[in-house]
Amino acid sequence: MGSNSTDTCGDNSSEKNNSCIEMLNLVLDDEATEQQKADFEKHMEQCMPCYENYKLDVVIKQLIKKTCCGKKVPQTMVEEIRSKVFLKAD
């Protein structure tokens, strides 16, 4: 609550946002180190865009994994589905 935004990577700082998404993917693919995971979790507490992304990607990846027998999910597929979800929700 409140409008005191501290360390967020909203739509206006694409550079920062990019590294967040990279980290997000490492975590989701279970390739992040414990340190990276901890950093990411800390960051998510203050970063709504990342948190929303994270929740959505987790759901999408789990869904795909189920239907693709646990194969690694290509990020392009996740993005495609995500964009469809957002279109639908709009």
Ligand SMILES: [Zn+2]
């Ligand atoms: Zn972020």
